[in-house]
Amino acid sequence: MTGIHWPTAVLVGGTVLLLWLGVALLQRSRRRGFISDTDRATYATLHTASLAARHLGDGLSPEAAERAGRHLLSILGAQAVSIAGPGSVLSWTGRGDHHRDLAVPLGEQTLGTGRTVAHRGDAVACEDLECPIRGAVTAPLATDDLVVGTLTAWTDRPSPGLTRATEEVAAWVSSQLALAELARTRNRVMEAELRALRAQISPHFIYNSLAAIASFVRTDPDRARELLLDFADFTRYALRTGGTFTTLAEELRNVERYLVLEQARFGDRLRVSLLVAPEVLPVTLPYLAVQPLVENAVRHGLASKEGIGHVSITATDLGSAAEIAIEDDGVGSEPERIRTILDGAHAHDSVGLGNVDARLRQVYGDEFGLTVDTAPGAGTRVSFRVPKFAPGVHTQD
Amino acid sequence: MSSPLSLAAVVAVCLTTLVVGGLGLRLSRRTSDFYVAGRTVSPRLNASAIGGEYLSAASFLGVAGLVYGAGIDMLWLPVGYTLGYLVLLVMVAAPMRRSGAYTLPDFAEARLGSRAVRLVSSVLVVAIGWLYLVPQFQGAGLTLTLVTGAPPWVGGFVVMVVIAAAVGAGGMRSITFVQAVQYWIKLTALAVPAFALLFLWFRAGHPAPVVPPDWHALLSRSGPDDHPVYRTVSVVLALCLGTMGLPHVLVRYYTNPDGVGARRTTVTVIALLGVFYLLPPVYAALGRVVYHELPDGVRSDSIVLRIPGELAGGLGGEVMTAMLAGGAFAAFLSTASGLAMSVTGVIDQEVLRPRFSRLSGGDAPGIRGFRYAAVLAVVLPYLLSRAIEPMGLATTVGLAFAVAAATFAPLIILGVWWPRLSVPGAMTGLLVGGVATVASLGVTMARGDLDGWAGALLANPALWAVPLAITSAVVVSLATPGRIPASTTRILVRLHTPERVALARSRLRD
Numbered sequence: 048m049t050g051i052h053w054p055t056a057v058l059v060g061g062t063v064l065l066l067w068l069g070v071a072l073l074q075r076s077r078r079r080g081f082i083s084d085t086d087r088a089t090y091a092t093l094h095t096a097s098l099a100a101r102h103l104g105d106g107l108s109p110e111a112a113e114r115a116g117r118h119l120l121s122i123l124g125a126q127a128v129s130i131a132g133p134g135s136v137l138s139w140t141g142r143g144d145h146h147r148d149l150a151v152p153l154g155e156q157t158l159g160t161g162r163t164v165a166h167r168g169d170a171v172a173c174e175d176l177e178c179p180i181r182g183a184v185t186a187p188l189a190t191d192d193l194v195v196g197t198l199t200a201w202t203d204r205p206s207p208g209l210t211r212a213t214e215e216v217a218a219w220v221s222s223q224l225a226l227a228e229l230a231r232t233r234n235r236v237m238e239a240e241l242r243a244l245r246a247q248i249s250p251h252f253i254y255n256s257l258a259a260i261a262s263f264v265r266t267d268p269d270r271a272r273e274l275l276l277d278f279a280d281f282t283r284y285a286l287r288t289g290g291t292f293t294t295l296a297e298e299l300r301n302v303e304r305y306l307v308l309e310q311a312r313f314g315d316r317l318r319v320s321l322l323v324a325p326e327v328l329p330v331t332l333p334y335l336a337v338q339p340l341v342e343n344a345v346r347h348g349l350a351s352k353e354g355i356g357h358v359s360i361t362a363t364d365l366g367s368a369a370e371i372a373i374e375d376d377g378v379g380s381e382p383e384r385i386r387t388i389l390d391g392a393h394a395h396d397s398v399g400l401g402n403v404d405a406r407l408r409q410v411y412g413d414e415f416g417l418t419v420d421t422a423p424g425a426g427t428r429v430s431f432r433v434p435k436f437a438p439g440v441h442t443q444d
Numbered sequence: 445m446s447s448p449l450s451l452a453a454v455v456a457v458c459l460t461t462l463v464v465g466g467l468g469l470r471l472s473r474r475t476s477d478f479y480v481a482g483r484t485v486s487p488r489l490n491a492s493a494i495g496g497e498y499l500s501a502a503s504f505l506g507v508a509g510l511v512y513g514a515g516i517d518m519l520w521l522p523v524g525y526t527l528g529y530l531v532l533l534v535m536v537a538a539p540m541r542r543s544g545a546y547t548l549p550d551f552a553e554a555r556l557g558s559r560a561v562r563l564v565s566s567v568l569v570v571a572i573g574w575l576y577l578v579p580q581f582q583g584a585g586l587t588l589t590l591v592t593g594a595p596p597w598v599g600g601f602v603v604m605v606v607i608a609a610a611v612g613a614g615g616m617r618s619i620t621f622v623q624a625v626q627y628w629i630k631l632t633a634l635a636v637p638a639f640a641l642l643f644l645w646f647r648a649g650h651p652a653p654v655v656p657p658d659w660h661a662l663l664s665r666s667g668p669d670d671h672p673v674y675r676t677v678s679v680v681l682a683l684c685l686g687t688m689g690l691p692h693v694l695v696r697y698y699t700n701p702d703g704v705g706a707r708r709t710t711v712t713v714i715a716l717l718g719v720f721y722l723l724p725p726v727y728a729a730l731g732r733v734v735y736h737e738l739p740d741g742v743r744s745d746s747i748v749l750r751i752p753g754e755l756a757g758g759l760g761g762e763v764m765t766a767m768l769a770g771g772a773f774a775a776f777l778s779t780a781s782g783l784a785m786s787v788t789g790v791i792d793q794e795v796l797r798p799r800f801s802r803l804s805g806g807d808a809p810g811i812r813g814f815r816y817a818a819v820l821a822v823v824l825p826y827l828l829s830r831a832i833e834p835m836g837l838a839t840t841v842g843l844a845f846a847v848a849a850a851t852f853a854p855l856i857i858l859g860v861w862w863p864r865l866s867v868p869g870a871m872t873g874l875l876v877g878g879v880a881t882v883a884s885l886g887v888t889m890a891r892g893d894l895d896g897w898a899g900a901l902l903a904n905p906a907l908w909a910v911p912l913a914i915t916s917a918v919v920v921s922l923a924t925p926g927r928i929p930a931s932t933t934r935i936l937v938r939l940h941t942p943e944r945v946a947l948a949r950s951r952l953r954d
Contacts, residue, residue, distance in 0.1 A: 303478035328484045359474075366814075367789050
């Protein structure tokens with residue numbers, strides 16, 4: 048017989064599997080044997096604490112308190128744990144739910160003094176003889192020396208040990224809340240930074256545009272009017288309040304207005320060429336991401352150069368991303384100088400380069416910053432990539 | 445049969461694709477005019493591009509072959525291929541565009557904010573892409589064998605190499621215009637010989653097509669493919685709902701500037717496909733005139749390519765065969781490159797790029813991972829196309845549609861229209877639909893001899909798998925109300941707010 052005898056094969060396979068499982072389990076338990084009880088207790092406590100910390104990362108909300116309470120209860124070993132804010136109970140974990148309303152009045156003293164208080168006897172106990180709750184320890188939760196809530200451990204037999212443990216756990220929770228506060232502050236700082244970064248139209252540009260328009264008012268009033276309208280549209284776009292993002296098409300329209308105004312000043316000295324893949328025009332990007340780069344090319348590349356200067360704007364499709372590059376054949380600059388600009392050292396010298404870089408990195412992550420290729424006398428090429436889709440990036444919000 | 449003209453046509457099509465891919469021929473001019481540079485792709489051009497990418501080997505050769513072989517029931521196939529866009533138009537085109545998603549996994553992430561759902565969607569995109577690539581390779585093998593006598597593996601191999609090179613070189617990215625031209629090439633390649641052949645047939649005294657008795661009987665075939673009503677309904681459902689889940693279709697919608705553009709594009713696509721699908725039945729009928737029954741060793745998929753030789757002969761016949769062979773190759777290459785591009789993008793983004801950047805500390809040039817991904821994206825389906833028995837091009841494509849219909853269609857429809865969809869619900873829907881369809885297709889491919897209800901249910905799983913997936917997604921969502929993403933309302937408002945309203949709102953804020 049050449050075929051496989053299936054029952055035997057299954058039997059042998061099953062036995063091998065069982066043996067392997069047994070050996071694996073044995074090894075695991077033996078490996079565990081090298082850990083002392085203290086080690087294990089330390090590990091268990093720290094692990095539970097880290098589980099609780101995960102939920103406290105966003106501050107003290109009812110859901111966070113509810114989720115963290117479970118782990119705090121297992122650390123404290125009490126009958127129940129409650130977390131209360133001023134005037135309301137955020138969560139109750141454990142038995143004796145009917146004591147829930149007591150958590151606020153019991154916490155008042157702690158909220159006022161910031162001290163840990165042990166309650167027992169009539170203040171806590173209820174008529175129900177089966178009820179496991181006979182005492183409670185209330186400890187303060189504080190951030191920046193301000194008591195924001197209380198942590199109460201409910202127990203059947205109050206003890207000094209539990210008081211100390213509750214105090215320590217409350218202190219630990221307080222430090223987690225301080226961390227959450229820190230994270231919130233950091234977010235606020237980032238948002239403020241983004242707001243501050245947004246509308247940086249260079250004052251030079253406003254002055255130069257108005258001067259250029261003024262020069263046309265008598266000789267060519269129609270053109271002056273057109274230019275003023277362009278200027279109005281440009282400022283409306285650049286100073287708008289709603290929305291952080293725009294589409295590449297919209298941004299290019301604004302670059303056009305900007306270049307019309309610059310051409311009023313430079314005349315034929317400024318030549319512009321565009322190579323834009325129509326597929327990437329709907330790409331969403333932070334607004335005023337392209338215009339400052341074009342302005343930089345015009346100002347630093349061409350203004351100090353003799354004769355005609357070329358600026359070229361290209362947008363290429365890279366599949367899941369788009370690449371936008373602005374190139375000029377101007378005087379170029381030392382790579383070292385650009386590096387310090389991107390590091391934020393020369394904030395006033397270069398128009399918007401560091402600003403755009405910072406915003407792109409903030410929105411898309413560090414791998415999406417500006418890339419600058421330049422050398423003295425060799426022109427400058429500034430490019431960046433934008434993913435076609437990034438979570439949370441929309442033109443309408 | 446070997447004809448130098450046809451070979452020249454095939455070589456010309458392949459070389460053009462390589463040139464477009466290798467040189468990155470963008471066909472967008474350098475200009476100093478912002479008005480020219482800022483013009484978005486018009487709905488009409490984009491619709492032609494979608495048509496060019498969508499009409500694959502199955503449409504070009506497979507539909508005529510199926511109608512020739514199995515009778516007029518198969519006319520439901522082109523109807524289904526087109527209906528898919530109607531469903532797309534009514535239910536998802538505009539909201540999908542407004543979501544800002546570029547790929548299907550992007551949509552999953554934007555709507556549900558879950559990395560896990562994104563990952564499962566990515567796996568499914570790769571699976572559907574591969575399944576859809578298989579018949580393209582088989583069709584290429586078939587065509588090249590017919591026109592040059594080369595062994596069947598050569599044609600698929602040629603297409604694979606051309607696609608890997610063109611996609612890997614990065615040239616297959618912004619080629620909306622090229623794909624749009626492809627549609628018109630395919631239409632011409634199919635229409636001109638069709639009218640010439642019709643003329644010849646008419647001049648020859650318009651002999652009636654000879655058909656077996658149940659060929660033109662509606663939904664009453666018997667034999668191995670029994671339960672024709674179930675099979676037909678299931679196939680049409682798969683095609684209707686599967687279109688929105690095809691990775692290479694959605695990507696093209698990103699090119700539209702807004703939701704209105706997306707709708708206009710879809711309407712035009714329906715018109716273009718409607719025109720194209722008038723032609724395959726003509727070939728099927730002419731085939732019935734020429735061959736009263738299929739000669740031995742001839743696959744019905746090759747019927748389109750054989751008719752001109754039989755009906756016209758001489759130089760005229762050769763020219764027409766060359767046109768059809770070139771058009772067929774254009775069909776394989778455009779569809780396969782679109783699919784390979786999508787699959788490559790997913791493999792690169794989800795699998796290779798994180799690995800590469802970890803290995804090199806973030807310094808790896810992004811293009812290397814992309815090239816590996818491009819090779820990976822085409823080699824596996826090629827091997828698969830050699831390993832499995834050819835089942836008929838349109839049938840294999842139908843399998844890809846069935847998987848897409850049972851996985852992405854529930855995700856997209858519920859995601860766009862149902863605010864109570866939760867993360868576990870969406871996940872369950874994807875997994876249930878995916879496992880159900882892939883498993884039944886696996887069984888069908890492994891042993892194609894099943895008949896009766898088992899065979900019908902497993903070969904055409906859409907009719908039971910789609911409701912199953914939707915039901916499980918709904919039930920799990922209702923059971924886990926806590927896991928509904930917090931951003932649901934905000935996202936749904938964005939998906940369904942017309943751009944003009946959104947624009948007016950943002951003006952008000954100024």
